[in-house]
Amino acid sequence: MTPIHLSDTEIQLYSLDKDNCGLNITEHIAQCESCATRAKNYTLLFSAVEDMPKPVIDFDITAMILAALPEHKKSPTLSDRLVYFVSFAGMSLLGILAWFLQKDLSRIFDSVTSMIMYVLLIPIVGILMWECYDLYEKYKKQMNVLN
Numbered sequence: 001m002t003p004i005h006l007s008d009t010e011i012q013l014y015s016l017d018k019d020n021c022g023l024n025i026t027e028h029i030a031q032c033e034s035c036a037t038r039a040k041n042y043t044l045l046f047s048a049v050e051d052m053p054k055p056v057i058d059f060d061i062t063a064m065i066l067a068a069l070p071e072h073k074k075s076p077t078l079s080d081r082l083v084y085f086v087s088f089a090g091m092s093l094l095g096i097l098a099w100f101l102q103k104d105l106s107r108i109f110d111s112v113t114s115m116i117m118y119v120l121l122i123p124i125v126g127i128l129m130w131e132c133y134d135l136y137e138k139y140k141k142q143m144n145v146l147n
């Protein structure tokens with residue numbers, strides 16, 4: 001037996017999980033009457049806490065929290081609308097061009113060498129990866145704000 005008694009943390013660990021608390025703790029409690037008494041008291045305390053009735057709340061806490069949150073009904077600004085319009089016009093133009101160049105598109109891509117495709121592909125993949133990373137960082141920041 002070690003001459004120093006166990007700490008509260010070790011005794012609580014023993015009281016909560018006797019099988020996995022460690023051999024030195026188990027042996028000390030088996031030989032030390034003071035620590036065994038403290039462990040027994042903790043065991044009684046933990047069982048009393050577990051037996052306590054769960055608190056009953058007589059109001060809808062979800063509705064109260066949702067009512068307290070600020071609303072985010074943001075109407076699109078002029079610059080947002082301009083971005084939407086330019087994006088839509090650009091996609092429409094690409095669609096129209098693809099429609100008119102259906103037969104020529106295959107010849108255009110056949111003439112492009114694989115080296116040029118890699119030169120185009122690497123920045124595109126890099127930008128996509130950067131955007132995904134940025135989106136993930138924003139998500140983590142928002143989750144930290146919520147927690």
Ligand SMILES: [Zn+2]
Nearest residue numbers: 005006032035
């Ligand atoms: Zn002891």
